Amino acid sequence: MKKEQIKFYSGNIAAAEGAIAAGCRFFAGYPITPSSEIAEHMARRLPQVGGVFIQMEDELASMAAILGASWGGAKAMTATSGPGFSLMQENIGLGAMTETPCVVINVQRAGPSTGMPTLVGQADVMQARWGSHGDYEIIALSPSSPQECFDLTIKAFNLAEEYRVPVVVLMDESVAHMFEKVVIPPENKIKIVNRKKPDVPPEKYLPFKPEGYVPPMACAGEGYNVHVTGLTHDEKGYPQATDPEVQERLVRRLCDKIRKNERKMRDIDEYEMDDADVALVSFGISGRSSKAAVKEARRRGYKVGLIRLRTIWPFPDEYFEKIAGDIKKFIVVEINYGQIKLEVERNVGKEKVILLPKFGGEIHKPHEIYEKIKEVYNGD
Amino acid sequence: MEIEAKSHPFDKYLRADRIPHIWCPGCGLGTALNCFLQALEETEIDLKNLAVVSGIGCAGRVAGYINVDSYHTTHGRAIPFATGLKLANPKLKVVVFSGDGDLFAIGGNHFIHAARRNIDMTVICVNNYNYGMTGGQLGPTTPLEARTTTAPYGNIEHPFNLCHVAAASGAVYVARWTTLHVRRLKESMKEALNKKGFSFVEVIAPCPTAFGRRNREPSGLDTLRYYKEHSVIKHGIDPSEADIEIGGDIIVGKFVDIEKHTFNEAVEELIKKARK
Ligand SMILES: Cc1ncc(C[n+]2csc(CCOP(=O)(O)OP(=O)(O)O)c2C)c(N)n1
Ligand code: SF4
Ligand SMILES: [Mg+2]
Numbered sequence: 263m264k265k266e267q268i269k270f271y272s273g274n275i276a277a278a279e280g281a282i283a284a285g286c287r288f289f290a291g292y293p294i295t296p297s298s299e300i301a302e303h304m305a306r307r308l309p310q311v312g313g314v315f316i317q318m319e320d321e322l323a324s325m326a327a328i329l330g331a332s333w334g335g336a337k338a339m340t341a342t343s344g345p346g347f348s349l350m351q352e353n354i355g356l357g358a359m360t361e362t363p364c365v366v367i368n369v370q371r372a373g374p375s376t377g378m379p380t381l382v383g384q385a386d387v388m389q390a391r392w393g394s395h396g397d398y399e400i401i402a403l404s405p406s407s408p409q410e411c412f413d414l415t416i417k418a419f420n421l422a423e424e425y426r427v428p429v430v431v432l433m434d435e436s437v438a439h440m441f442e443k444v445v446i447p448p449e450n451k452i453k454i455v456n457r458k459k460p461d462v463p464p465e466k467y468l469p470f471k472p473e474g475y476v477p478p479m480a481c482a483g484e485g486y487n488v489h490v491t492g493l494t495h496d497e498k499g500y501p502q503a504t505d506p507e508v509q510e511r512l513v514r515r516l517c518d519k520i521r522k523n524e525r526k527m528r529d530i531d532e533y534e535m536d537d538a539d540v541a542l543v544s545f546g547i548s549g550r551s552s553k554a555a556v557k558e559a560r561r562r563g564y565k566v567g568l569i570r571l572r573t574i575w576p577f578p579d580e581y582f583e584k585i586a587g588d589i590k591k592f593i594v595v596e597i598n599y600g601q602i603k604l605e606v607e608r609n610v611g612k613e614k615v616i617l618l619p620k621f622g623g624e625i626h627k628p629h630e631i632y633e634k635i636k637e638v639y640n641g642d
Numbered sequence: 643m644e645i646e647a648k649s650h651p652f653d654k655y656l657r658a659d660r661i662p663h664i665w666c667p668g669c670g671l672g673t674a675l676n677c678f679l680q681a682l683e684e685t686e687i688d689l690k691n692l693a694v695v696s697g698i699g700c701a702g703r704v705a706g707y708i709n710v711d712s713y714h715t716t717h718g719r720a721i722p723f724a725t726g727l728k729l730a731n732p733k734l735k736v737v738v739f740s741g742d743g744d745l746f747a748i749g750g751n752h753f754i755h756a757a758r759r760n761i762d763m764t765v766i767c768v769n770n771y772n773y774g775m776t777g778g779q780l781g782p783t784t785p786l787e788a789r790t791t792t793a794p795y796g797n798i799e800h801p802f803n804l805c806h807v808a809a810a811s812g813a814v815y816v817a818r819w820t821t822l823h824v825r826r827l828k829e830s831m832k833e834a835l836n837k838k839g840f841s842f843v844e845v846i847a848p849c850p851t852a853f854g855r856r857n858r859e860p861s862g863l864d865t866l867r868y869y870k871e872h873s874v875i876k877h878g879i880d881p882s883e884a885d886i887e888i889g890g891d892i893i894v895g896k897f898v899d900i901e902k903h904t905f906n907e908a909v910e911e912l913i914k915k916a917r918k
Contacts, residue, residue, distance in 0.1 A: 500659075
């Protein structure tokens, strides 16, 4: 669209529209609550923009198909929820190993297992990071509103293309199903990143030799005869599955391309942090309850602030290390029994961190968080 | 007599820098690959647009030896990966080359659904009746009573008849040959490559190392001899009549060759409709 548009979208629809705006032209998925509206919307919208939608036979297939589509040259995405996300893990690992740009939306519901299919959860944080076997790093973003579902899905595609890695959009059921105003910027105002292509002829091209950390990518049919394997491979892309040195070089790079670029991917919404001595740490829907609690606490004179993580992985270690000295207590608000809490503890020390968990099926009520804030101050 | 050659006639198709390959002496995989390259040679396919996808297994290593865009994916997932590849770039000729376990045990669900959708791809399955790569365990095509490392008393599971599965799932082209039938196998591969839609070629192949030696065929040659004595060509028969039994005849031939609207064609029409 040439002009800015105002829409009234659910988080799921906004994410699907964000994907299309980012250039996504291939979607493969398998229906699962609370993510199905994304597939349904893509089924309707993709053909209109010349893209392909396919409903696969399961999530193993969906994940494999988007990797294939990405090597076919398309920007590709799938969307799922916990059980499906579990099934995708092996091929998320293949995506990380073969440096395949793609986006996986996981609309979190309460688990483990089938759990509470229609109700909110935020307990796939650790799975998003290391759900597949082996050492690797990926990127995960977490939106708190339909607007952010739109914006962060675009960002997810851009990061996937720039770093050649699967990017997870870690939504939650509440954000996915809430309807709100979404501002769609004019097309020319949306930043789009495309994977870098090789600029050397095929005989000179080493498909897994990085420029910086990331190798340029030649897709199928471009004449580069690339071999792509999930086995440990050298810069030519050839398997070297018994050479620990090749393994070290590859795995170190796969991890470092994310770790060493953490600051560039950092995306934190700080609220009332300037003079804060207590900080809430939260994300997704919990970030919104937290914000309401901070407002209330500020009104009553508590110097509390909020650190809302929009980029969850890579975790902003450096940021937390830096502010650790100024903050007396961190209250981690999340709908799980302590996952982001572990990351905060790792950076600021256990004694400073308090967990305010929910176990799934409901969100934090702002007054519950406010009570916790009061308790922390009074116990000081 | 000394035989010396600086190059192989098919070097242009191969990643010569990856040879020698990992396959055992007497293995049928080299023959299957050779037939495939001959078939390619006789088609008009532009190598630039050829993509070969494999899963995991000895057969799964084929992708790594062919000098085209080639993808060695995860165990069982070659077909859905290939589906994405073909749908994202319809210009590609997509070939899946993999094993019986990869395509019909862990990946069986994908096989039947890709055939049902009539996704435009050629699937070549090298059926050696077992899991060669992992040391000879039973698989979905192990004949009843055959011995494997996980069926030490003889297999008690009924095997799949792959051509029957393919035909029943909707494949538009279905053929079976052994690695003894190199000329006919090549012809079928060529027909499959030239076919629009989901084509399937089963290659019955010796695996002396992991299967043959536990089943009275210690060398690849013993297995080829068995093929010679027991293969019966029956073109056009209902593949449900082509079950494979230990000690029995192996029915080979072209069983299915039909026309059907492909998924890619349907997608193109859908896009036209949606864009109106
Ligand atoms: C998810 C997963 N499970 C198990 C394996 C181990 N594995 C590797 S190859 C293989 C069997 C391959 O059999 P087949 O497809 O018949 O190929 P062959 O080696 O006989 O050619 C197995 C079980 C794996 N790589 N991945
Ligand atoms: S184990 Fe069997 S299938 Fe694998 S290379 Fe050896 S003979 Fe071939
Ligand atoms: Mg096998």
